[in-house]
Amino acid sequence: MKTILIALFFLQATFSFAETIADVKFNKGYDNIAVSKSSDLVLKLNLQKGVPYQVLVLQQGIDIMLILADETNPKIQEMDSPNGRFGFEILEFVPKETKLFTLTVRKFEEETNADKGVISFYIKKFTPKEIALKKQTEKELAIENTKNVLTLDIDHFWEAFDKLKICKNHWDSVMCIQNLYLDKATDGLKDFIRVRNFSAEGFVNTLTKLPKYYASVRPFTYESKKSEPLIQEVFDKLKDIYGNFKPFKVCFAIGIHNTGGTVSDRFILLGTEMITACKYVDFSELGDNWKPSDTQKEPNIPLSIRGIVAHECIHTQQKSKLSPNAVVCNQLNSCIHEGAANFIGELLTGTTNYSAVNEYGDSHENMLWDEFKSTLCSGNASNWLYNGNTVKDRPADLGYYIGYRISQAYYTNASDKRQAIIDIIDMDDPLTFLQKSGYDQQKKN
Structure with missing residues (x-):
């Protein structure tokens, strides 16, 4: 038995520091693989023509880059997001022909980077049904992105939230948030993701900690949609009193309970799970400092949002x-x-x-x-x-x-x-x- 345990430990250690994984399975998580400056990790991928693939590599203490190649092209795509040593590197690709590709996970050469660290990864192969849904979503987003006030991200979030109930493991949950919420982002949520470094991993961790809070705030987040005419009034008044007015838009999205409102160069970005929270929301997971007073008036969420937008819209002009x-x-x-x-x-x-x-x-x-x-x-x-x-x-x-x-x-x-x-x-x-x-x-x- 001792010999078997030693052999198993050696096999696990060898895999953790392996330079090549030759038979990568799709739609399966690979966790806690060591990466160092001394060697690249090379994944060999048999990809099919015309099928979308999505690679998610979670950096856990080391900043890496992704390089996709084949036998004729050493760099089909390269990805290195400005998110440092933590968070996801995401690469998406649709092959023009069926053949073997390689994906190299390489330590980013930078003085502030760690010499070694750990990564986890998941490679999604989309089904025909999922491909059809992606095309339908693209049409919906094309319409939504023409609006001055965007609210579609609220619906997408709660769709993903409901599907979490049937997820069997952590990677299922991560991919649920990634594919049903973040991949379906409006232009506003795309800015929010960039400004606040949102990731599917971050959402899953937050929802695991605050399930009662999110479930109880849900009905109030929909109330934000009623604020659109009030927001238009704010736009009109600001144009009237401020001669240097620069147009902007508003995006209502659901965040990870760390931002009520912020701005990008084209949007006011509102964390709807925070700005609609009222005394009827379950704050027990957050502590007493977050809970509003029971003596406050009945919440008028659209009016409250009007005030938030009025504040944030000034930031877009400053x-x-x-x-x-x-x-x-x-x-x-x-x-x-x-x-x-x-x-x-x-x-x-x-x-x-x-x-x-x-x-x-x-x-x-x-x-x-x-x-x-x-x-x-x-x-x-x-x-x-x-x-x-x-x-x-x-x-x-x-x-x-x-x-x-x-x-x-x-x-x-x-x-x-x-x-x-x-x-x-x-x-x-x-x-x-x-x-x-x-x-x-x-x-x-």
Whole structure:
């Protein structure tokens, strides 16, 4: 028995460091295969003409690239996503003829990369039925992508969510999310995937941790579709008050509970599972800090979304770079950007989604400003923004309030209100903007 165990261990170790896997099975997961800088891993694939194949290689501590080749072409495709040492490399291919191909998994040569690591992989061979569904989805997406407000990703997510119930193992679940949700992404979700580095693995891990949360938030995510006319009102008002308006779109998608809203260069991207969560959602897997107060009003999700979009749409218009003459002042700059989005968003809608932050800020304004000013140009704003997991004894994100009050002071003191709106949105010199707002002088008085 001891000899057999030693032989099995040797066989497993040999496979883990093997340079070639000659008979790769499709629609089957291969886990925890070692990769190092000393040798490539070569997969030999017998591919059929006209059949789509999808290769997913999960990087687990090492950054790799994929190189697809045949006997006549040493590089048919090469794939290296900018996701570092973790996450998926995905390669898709439809052969023009039936023959043997090789897929090389090669360590990416970079000083910051690990010398060795582990990868797992799965190669999907699509069935005729799946190919037909892909073509149908392409037609649906062509229509959806022409819209200003995209919501189809919500339906695709819950379709995948329902199919998870019949998945037999982890790879089944990963491929379910990949093929039924991420592969069917609208243009907006494609941006979301890139901006937030979403992966099927990340979704499966999150859904495993938060099944009650996602199941309970589901009916409220559909409510977001009712907000489309309200979003159009925000578009129209912003065009009217801001002469430098640049068109953009809105995408409602389901994320991994780490982003309520962000932007790309063409979309407002909304994590619908977060922005529609209300007191009727099961927060037990997240803890008490996430649960809304039972005393809050009945949720009006479309109106709440209108406020979120009004805030985020200002981010689509703001400048990402400072003026060449500006002094770098990161903390102030970041907080003015967020506060300006709140202030202009309030002008657009007449309401705010930040009442708790504003109420606390109004009661402690002088103290907050003195504290903020003492670290005015800190390299980051982590003590003032996006600090819900670390802040204690007061509301998170009070930098929104500081930036709001500076923007409000600038607007109040301006004789030309229309120009003031342009100045606030186009702000690219935070220290000069603060000085012109008169806010600090106002606090001294």
